[in-house]
Amino acid sequence: MTQSVVVQVGQCGNQVGCRFWDLALREHAYVNKKGLYDEALSSFFRNVDSRKSAGGACGVGGRIQHLKARAVLVDMEEGVVNEILQGPLREVFDSTQLLTDVSGSGNNWAAGHMTYGSAYREQILDKLRKAAEHCDCLQCFFLIHSMGGGTGSGLGTRVLSLLEEEFPEVCRIVTSIYPSAEDDVITSPYNSVLAMRELTEHADCVLPVENQSLVDIVSKIQLMSHSAKPGSVIKRDSTVISGQGGISGPEKPFDAMNNIVANLLLNITSSARFEGSLNMDLNEIAMNLVPFPRLHYLVPSLTPLYTLADVSVPTRRLDQMFSDAFSKDHQLIRADPKHSLYLACALMVRGNVQVSDLRRNIERLRPSLPFVSWNQEGWKTGLCSVPPVGHSHSLLALANNTCVKPTFMELREHFTRLYRKKAHLHHYLHVEGMEQSFFSEAIASLSSLIEEYHHLDATKARLIPDAPRLSIAT
Amino acid sequence: MSVVTLQLGQCGNQVAHQLFHVVCSDAQNAHKKTYRAESCERFFHQNTHGELVARAVLVDMEPKVINHSLSEAARSGRWRYGESSHFSQKQGSGNNWANGYCVHGPRHRDVVEELVRREVERCDRLAGLVAMMSVAGGTGSGVGAYVTQCLRDIYPTSFIINHLTWPYGTGEVIVQNYNSVLTLAHLYQLSDAILVHENDTVHRICSQLLNIKHISFSDVNRVIAHQLGSVLQPALTTDSHGVYSRNPLGIDWQVRPPGGSGRSMGLTGGSFNTSLANLLILRGKDVYSAETGGFEDPALYTSWLSSKEAFNSWKSPVPFNKYEKSATLVSNSQALLRPLDDMVGKAWNMFASRAYIHQYTKYGISEEDFLDSFTSLEQVLSSYRHLC
Numbered sequence: 001m002t003q004s005v006v007v008q009v010g011q012c013g014n015q016v017g018c019r020f021w022d023l024a025l026r027e028h029a030y031v032n033k034k035g036l037y038d039e040a041l042s043s044f045f046r047n048v049d050s051r052k053s054a055g056g057a058c059g060v061g062g063r064i065q066h067l068k069a070r071a072v073l074v075d076m077e078e079g080v081v082n083e084i085l086q087g088p089l090r091e092v093f094d095s096t097q098l099l100t101d102v103s104g105s106g107n108n109w110a111a112g113h114m115t116y117g118s119a120y121r122e123q124i125l126d127k128l129r130k131a132a133e134h135c136d137c138l139q140c141f142f143l144i145h146s147m148g149g150g151t152g153s154g155l156g157t158r159v160l161s162l163l164e165e166e167f168p169e170v171c172r173i174v175t176s177i178y179p180s181a182e183d184d185v186i187t188s189p190y191n192s193v194l195a196m197r198e199l200t201e202h203a204d205c206v207l208p209v210e211n212q213s214l215v216d217i218v219s220k221i222q223l224m225s226h227s228a229k230p231g232s233v234i235k236r237d238s239t240v241i242s243g244q245g246g247i248s249g250p251e252k253p254f255d256a257m258n259n260i261v262a263n264l265l266l267n268i269t270s271s272a273r274f275e276g277s278l279n280m281d282l283n284e285i286a287m288n289l290v291p292f293p294r295l296h297y298l299v300p301s302l303t304p305l306y307t308l309a310d311v312s313v314p315t316r317r318l319d320q321m322f323s324d325a326f327s328k329d330h331q332l333i334r335a336d337p338k339h340s341l342y343l344a345c346a347l348m349v350r351g352n353v354q355v356s357d358l359r360r361n362i363e364r365l366r367p368s369l370p371f372v373s374w375n376q377e378g379w380k381t382g383l384c385s386v387p388p389v390g391h392s393h394s395l396l397a398l399a400n401n402t403c404v405k406p407t408f409m410e411l412r413e414h415f416t417r418l419y420r421k422k423a424h425l426h427h428y429l430h431v432e433g434m435e436q437s438f439f440s441e442a443i444a445s446l447s448s449l450i451e452e453y454h455h456l457d458a459t460k461a462r463l464i465p466d467a468p469r470l471s472i473a474t
Numbered sequence: 475m476s477v478v479t480l481q482l483g484q485c486g487n488q489v490a491h492q493l494f495h496v497v498c499s500d501a502q503n504a505h506k507k508t509y510r511a512e513s514c515e516r517f518f519h520q521n522t523h524g525e526l527v528a529r530a531v532l533v534d535m536e537p538k539v540i541n542h543s544l545s546e547a548a549r550s551g552r553w554r555y556g557e558s559s560h561f562s563q564k565q566g567s568g569n570n571w572a573n574g575y576c577v578h579g580p581r582h583r584d585v586v587e588e589l590v591r592r593e594v595e596r597c598d599r600l601a602g603l604v605a606m607m608s609v610a611g612g613t614g615s616g617v618g619a620y621v622t623q624c625l626r627d628i629y630p631t632s633f634i635i636n637h638l639t640w641p642y643g644t645g646e647v648i649v650q651n652y653n654s655v656l657t658l659a660h661l662y663q664l665s666d667a668i669l670v671h672e673n674d675t676v677h678r679i680c681s682q683l684l685n686i687k688h689i690s691f692s693d694v695n696r697v698i699a700h701q702l703g704s705v706l707q708p709a710l711t712t713d714s715h716g717v718y719s720r721n722p723l724g725i726d727w728q729v730r731p732p733g734g735s736g737r738s739m740g741l742t743g744g745s746f747n748t749s750l751a752n753l754l755i756l757r758g759k760d761v762y763s764a765e766t767g768g769f770e771d772p773a774l775y776t777s778w779l780s781s782k783e784a785f786n787s788w789k790s791p792v793p794f795n796k797y798e799k800s801a802t803l804v805s806n807s808q809a810l811l812r813p814l815d816d817m818v819g820k821a822w823n824m825f826a827s828r829a830y831i832h833q834y835t836k837y838g839i840s841e842e843d844f845l846d847s848f849t850s851l852e853q854v855l856s857s858y859r860h861l862c
Contacts (some may be wrong), residue, residue, distance in 0.1 A: 281565075283568035288649060356688050359644070
């Protein structure tokens with residue numbers, strides 16, 4: 001089996017990462033009753049016995065001694081990482097996995113990317129190499145960061161380039177949190193567009209998540225929880241926003257939203273960690289969902305959002321779960337994939353679901369979903385037998401769909417509004433190594449990406465004839 | 475005569491496992507000693523503890539399936555796999571044919587060849603090699619094609635048969651049509667015969683003929699193993715004189731159409747797919763009194779072959795796999811035209827937009843290689859289409 005390393009950068013990246021590790025431990029504790037360090041655990045955790053010599057690494061099969069996360073935590077402020085180290089997760093990380101500074105990046109992409117990127121290059125590489133060395137067979141790096149700030153956005157994308165340079169064979173899956181329209185960081189459009197170019201060029205897959213969608217999902221669930229209607233009481237600990245049952249204490253602000261993203265990461269890796277009748281390895285995700293190298297933005301949607309507590313109400317039908325995955329309320333960016341064009345779609349199912357259920361639902365939903373002409377049956381499916389905590393089954397859909405275009409266009413518009421007036425530009429240009437050309441190249445990259453999606457969209461209405469086949473002389 | 479089986483990738487390993495299970499149980503239940511002896515000799519050798527050990531080499535790029543297979547077989551108590559007859563790695567081929575063919579295949583060539591050599595040397599008389607794999611994924615298809623090529627080089631005069639499982643049409647892997655086209659085009663040059671099972675068809679058998687409600691891959695694999703077993707188990711021909719030693723792989727598939735044209739363009743109307751050759755295998759009760767004249771109707775066959783040349787029939791009075799009477803038809807005909815044409819068509823449409831091609835070129839398969847494979851298969855389609 002293979003291992004993955006999580007690299008969390010910046011305040012948001014580390015807060016989400018923290019929720020991920022908490023929920024991962026909860027999930028493994030739920031499944032692994034014997035306390036053995038098995039292959040599933042080893043994909044994200046090392047097992048360390050401090051009494052042994054040479055770092056004390058223990059192989060698979062023995063009892064769990066001390067679990068250490070396969071992670072590298074980077075932040076240019078100390079606040080968030082310190083909080084983690086004082087909290088209940090402190091045992092899961094050791095000091096060699098952390099990199100902090102004191103002053104932060106001031107919401108300035110250039111400060112993160114250029115200044116800190118250069119200053120800490122060797123140290124970052126060192127920590128990444130150490131994490132990689134602890135792995136038998138490293139398959140994937142998961143980078144978690146936000147786009148709107150300075151550290152996650154700037155330093156995070158610098159780390160991404162380093163990953164590509166140093167470990168070109170290892171898959172890079174990036175979870176990027178995009179700012180909402182009402183973001184209180186004025187320069188977030190600059191930071192986001194500058195980061196986008198890096199993502200387009202250096203990531204294998206990007207899972208874009210919009211803060212606004214997370215807010216909407218949280219409100220929906222809280223509305224449901226507070227409604228007193230009989231038959232609509234939600235089962236405790238079963239919501240996608242709940243962190244109950246983990247080792248962290250009472251919930252902090254943003255925890256609910258961050259739990260959604262943490263659950264996304266748990267579900268995407270479930271088939272690589274646990275067994276099932278149709279396994280889907282991480283390297284199969286990029287292979288099947290990325291038809292052209294730059295078009296690697298995969299819109300995630302998670303269902304169900306909660307399980308009803310009342311057992312006399314029949315479990316939401318399995319088919320409802322599949323339908324929900326395509327509804328715009330369940331997407332993690334504000335988009336409507338059903339009315340755009342699908343290039344490819346992956347369905348990762350967990351729990352007690354059979355091949356026949358999968359086939360039946362694909363056949364049922366397929367007619368209402370527009371697929372690009374050359375990929376009419378573009379489905380990649382995976383069945384993992386272990387459901388997430390609190391549910392009997394769940395579905396994660398990853399769609400390579402042109403519905404990302406409006407999101408990118410909005411970003412471009414916000415960027416242009418500022419850039420036209422050269423607002424705040426001097427903060428960036430003052431940074432050593434930063435030039436105006438970065439801005440123009442970044443916006444050009446974004447425009448060209450939007451164009452590519454636009455071309456594909458244009459094929460949607462047209463009836464594309466089959467390509468004429470080779471003819472053989474008889 | 476012995477058969478050495480090569481199990482490649484998840485599907486290949488799962489189906490072959492079922493095959494050994496079927497033939498072992500069939501042999502042990504058979505009331506005729508000669509049949510039992512020949513069947514055991516064909517698929518197993520006996521180790522020093524007197525256990526039946528499969529003449530098999532297990533290959534996969536990730537360990538889960540093989541580990542499961544090894545322990546399942548050992549648990550059965552009736553037969554087992556050889557302790558060192560398997561090879562696996564940690565990370566799979568990621569559904570990428572190029573990764574299987576250009577990277578994993580060459581990297582592990584020596585180990586695999588050695589494992590096969592050991593099995594072959596254990597055989598008194600080698601009937602040939604059977605490679606079992608799927609065409610949709612990365613390992614079975616890519617590594618499978620590469621290994622078949624290596625074996626063809628090492629054993630130029632042995633029979634090599636590839637058993638292929640074709641995926642569901644609605645897909646479980648998005649790039650399955652690319653992987654299938656590349657596999658078939660390569661195997662076509664190397665293999666003596668390609669035996670095909672389509673998941674869709676077997677699925678229909680499970681639901682309509684066997685009435686299974688919640689069909690799983692185990693059900694599908696059991697049907698495939700049953701059909702394959704009925705072809706490969708010992709049988710008699712008119713010249714066998716009661717001895718079950720006929721080479722099950724030595725089916726004379728070599729058919730050369732007459733040189734020079736003068737053939738009219740085929741009217742492929744009519745209700746039958748035109749056949750090049752058919753092999754009928756009857757097992758169980760009343761085999762010698764069965765009326766098989768219908769299979770020799772010249773209307774079934776292409777005009778330049780007599781039905782005497784094109785039709786063969788093998789029989790065995792021993793019932794197979796607990797069926798009192800069973801019949802199997804192995805057919806080289808136009809029946810595969812539609813599915814093959816569909817598969818090539820879909821792959822071609824995708825190729826026209828160059829979607830996913832960068833995933834293949836990064837491991838060493840170029841657009842030229844794709845074009846060669848398409849050309850190759852269009853020629854096959856054309857040849858079959860013009861049979862009359």
